Amino acid sequence: MPRKPTPQTTPLRHIAFIMDGNGRWARRRGMPREMGHRAGAKTFRRVVDHCDKIGIQAVTVYAFSTENWSRPPEEINSIMELLSDFLTEAFDRPEDQVEIRFLGDKSVFELPLRGRLEQLEQRTTGRKSRLNIALNYGSRAEIVHSVNTAIKEGKRQLAEDDISTALYTADCPDPDMIVRTGGDMRLSNFLLWQGAYAELYFTDTLWPDFTPRHVDKAVKEYYRRHRRYGGL
Ligand code: IPE
Ligand code: IPE
Ligand code: MG
Numbered sequence: 001m002p003r004k005p006t007p008q009t010t011p012l013r014h015i016a017f018i019m020d021g022n023g024r025w026a027r028r029r030g031m032p033r034e035m036g037h038r039a040g041a042k043t044f045r046r047v048v049d050h051c052d053k054i055g056i057q058a059v060t061v062y063a064f065s066t067e068n069w070s071r072p073p074e075e076i077n078s079i080m081e082l083l084s085d086f087l088t089e090a091f092d093r094p095e096d097q098v099e100i101r102f103l104g105d106k107s108v109f110e111l112p113l114r115g116r117l118e119q120l121e122q123r124t125t126g127r128k129s130r131l132n133i134a135l136n137y138g139s140r141a142e143i144v145h146s147v148n149t150a151i152k153e154g155k156r157q158l159a160e161d162d163i164s165t166a167l168y169t170a171d172c173p174d175p176d177m178i179v180r181t182g183g184d185m186r187l188s189n190f191l192l193w194q195g196a197y198a199e200l201y202f203t204d205t206l207w208p209d210f211t212p213r214h215v216d217k218a219v220k221e222y223y224r225r226h227r228r229y230g231g232l
Contacts, residue, residue: 012222014058015051016175016198018190019044021182021206034078039208041082048131050212052098054219058130058172060103062190066138080113083135087116091123099127103168104137105145130172139192142167169194177222181207199225 019040026036044061051059064079090100102117109117117135146166150158164170174194178187183204187195201218203210 009223010176010227012056012176012219014060014173014175014177015056015218016060016062016178016191016195017047018062018178018180018182018188019207019210020180020184020188022208024182025206025208033075036208037075037079037082041086043208043210046212047210047215048098050215052129054216056129056219058132058175060132060134060169060172060175060191062134062137062188064104064135064137065189066104066136066141067189069136084113084116087120090120091116094123096124097128098124098131099129100124101130101132101168101172103132103134103142105141106136108136132169132172134190137168138189139187140189143193163193167193174198177201177218179203179218181205181210197227197229199227 022036022040023033024036025039026033029035044063048059048061063083068079069076090096100120102121106114106117143163146163147158149166150162155162169191174196175191175198177199178191178195179201180186181203183202183206185202191198199222201221203214203218205214
């Protein structure tokens with residue numbers, strides 16, 4: 001039986017952000033790139049809080065890709081320090097109602113960082129909304145990992161669900177919209193499987209300049225789109 005077409009008014013349950021443009025934001029101000037990441041981290045908190053406030057159930061952010069390891073060590077260190085600050089803050093806010101998951105291969109992170117990532121995931125389990133932070137994340141590697149999981153389970157022929165259920169996002173609906181700031185129009189190895197039918201939204205605004213007002217604009221645009229899923 002062919003699948004019934006999904007109504008075009010699918011509510012925006014899951015929004016994903018490619019948080020790009022931190023470096024350029026800093027350069028335009030004559031500051032080191034690290035300052036751009038610092039400003040970007042503030043934007044991240046504001047945007048996530050706002051999404052929660054307007055009732056979006058799941059937010060995914062692209063924080064660090066597998067390809068980002070090719071950046072200078074000082075820049076990588078500064079990003080990891082910001083991650084550590086985020087973890088400290090998240091542990092200090094037990095009243096938050098967001099379940100946090102890190103998408104990506106955590107095994108590259110050494111202890112104690114890896115332990116803190118896992119501990120935060122455990123501590124926040126069962127909370128009402130979801131924040132996925134893609135960290136050391138690459139979508140192709142994620143798909144390969146998922147296929148290998150199925151092979152290890154002894155499966156010889158895969159269905160779509162066999163792949164979906166072994167992705168890092170297994171327990172989350174697919175993103176309804178993927179927003180990329182910073183002016184580039186590409187996915188940079190982000191949610192290639194999950195984003196098959198995501199609405200794409202590109203804006204020139206650099207991530208540190210992205211505000212709750214910009215989120216509202218993107219959401220408004222989402223509800224103007226007609227999601228046909230191949231139908232009419
Ligand atoms: C995105 O901003 C943050 C990460 C990739 C970690 P960039 O650092 O890529 O900023 P631009 O694209 O160089 O301006
Ligand atoms: C994508 O931005 C990754 C993150 C936002 C974490 P990049 O700046 O790494 O992407 P490219 O290099 O422009 O494709
Ligand atoms: Mg970039």
